[in-house]
Amino acid sequence: MSAPDHSRRTPVPWVAMYHSVGDCSEDPYRITVTPERLEKQLTWLRRRGLRGVSMAKLLAARARGEGRDLVGLTFDDGYADFLTEALPVLRRHRCTATLFVLPGRLGGDNAWDPLGPRKPLLTADGIRRAAHEGVEIGSHGLTHVDLTKADDLTLKTETVESRAALTALLGTEVDGFCYPYGTIDQRAMDAVREAGYSYACAIDPGSLNGLHALPRLHIGQDDNFVRMHLKYRLHRLRRRPVEGLR
Template sequence: MYHSVGDCSDDPYSITVSPDRLDHQLGWLRRRGLRGVSMAELLAARARGKGRGLVGLTFDDGYADFVETALPLLHQHDCGATLFVLPGRLDGDNAWDPLGPRKPLLGARGIRLAAAEGIEIGSHGLTHIDLTQVDDALLHSEVAGSRAVLSDLTGALVDGFCYPYGTIDARVVDAVRDAGYRYGCGIDPGPLTGPHALPRVHIGQNDTAVRLLLKLKLHRLRRRPVEGA
């Protein structure tokens, strides 16, 4: 689970990795015989029993620096990824973060460019709000509405959803499933873990080769297998 790729000097939420660090992290994967792919590719490969050696790479929020900085590094290392964007904040910024610098978000052109370059586009909701705290009408708009907007924008079906803040409950997971998404990404969904509540590991600027190895091993120990995914 990545977010922004750029300047880390003012990063109170630890959401940013520098280009050099991302370069080294992707290189670490490749040297271990692993390849980063989109969530759609990973899940399809696992369904065929061919998921060994693949790692799902996700980038949350749809920062403009994905196209400018992350995408060239992914290509350099022959990796794919899933980019979770906010169609209700096109060309906006991370206004939901009260601290830290304002980071510009991709607009329609940038999202289409990423898709044309082979990046899977998924939904992060419309506006980045805690979905467990909203009524049913707003939940439907954020989940199903964002899928419709992104499908129109990209001209393709949107299969993946990412829960803002990683907060979920059974009602929210059901809404994602009912909206037609094939999978949903959380952080540590606990008993809700399944195809529509997949666990992920946060990767940040401090994750050197040693920390990456520890995170890989701990993730395998902590997460039970996800049936149907």
Template sequence: MYHSVGDCSDDPYRITVTPERLERQLAWLRRRGLRGVSVADLLAARARGESRRLVGLTFDDGYTDFVTEALPLLRRWDCGATLFVLPGRLGGDNAWDPLGPRKPLLTADGIRHAAAEGVEIGSHGLTHVDLTRADQPTLEAEVAESRARLAELTGTRPDGFCYPYGTVDARAVRAVRKAGYAYACAIDPGALTGPHALPRLHIGQNDTAWRLHLKHRLHRWRRRPVKGL
């Protein structure tokens, strides 16, 4: 799980990695015979029994630096990724973060450019609302309307959803499933499991080679198998 790629000198939420760090991390994967792919490609490969050397890479929020900084590095290292965007904040910024710098978000053209480059586009909701605290109309709008807007924007209905803040409960899972998403990503879904409650591993600026190795080992030890996959 990545977010922004750029200057991380002012990064109170630890959501940013520098382009240099991202490149080292991608190189670390490739040296081990691994390749980053979108979550949709990872799940499809898993269904065929061919996912052993693949790693799903996700980028949350849809910052403009995904296109300017991350995408060239993904191409250089022959990796794919899923970009979770906010169609209700096109061309805006990360107003939901009270601390830290304002980071610009992709416009509609930027999202279409990423999609044309082979990046999977998924929904991160409309406006980055904690769905576990949202009332039912807001929950349904954030989930279903965001899918409809992205379908109109890209010409393809997104298969993937990413819970804002990584928080998820059974009600949010039901709404995402009802809206037609094939899968959804959280961070630590607790007792929830299945394709609509996929756990992810946060990767940050401090993750050097040995930390990546340790995180990988601990992640495999801590997570229960995802039922239904």
């Protein structure tokens, strides 16, 4: 008898990756969506019977064997415009989200991007305000370093110390991590797991699998209803089920 096909019964979670929300007239990295475009994208989810939630809520639901109507919404880097531009749209659609921030750059800017405009990052107070609004806060590392190129000390600092800093800032444990640049290898994944995170998000984890190598889809300004539909379908067709998820 052949092994059962679990891929049809347990499709991979659909996790959307956002960054900045605001003016995208100068956007060489194509990481910004306008509030109007975000509004339309969340409308598309609602019309499909889907709802955007934080990674914590998505993974908890999937652990219970539920949540097939949930989509993970993640915002990387912790831009200050999350509070002013993204959060009001999320509220209108009754969505939650996970915000991955850089505790080593509080109140700074996106200095790791050599091109494009400088964008301010949230302060400690801004991160606490987001958490108070029901947003899950996760770590994006301490300073936005590619973990696959980091030496052992930097790798430990970016994973362990960023979690400790956010725990102290929020007064609660931080469970989620997001790999800077989306890059991942076995060494980075092991370091994140050993630092105590219960899950971690990448972009395309390749052969790596499990709760510390969750795939995501980049969502940008050009993603209208048609493109969102195609991305949703192709993601489920191309991605393997995640080990450890029901």
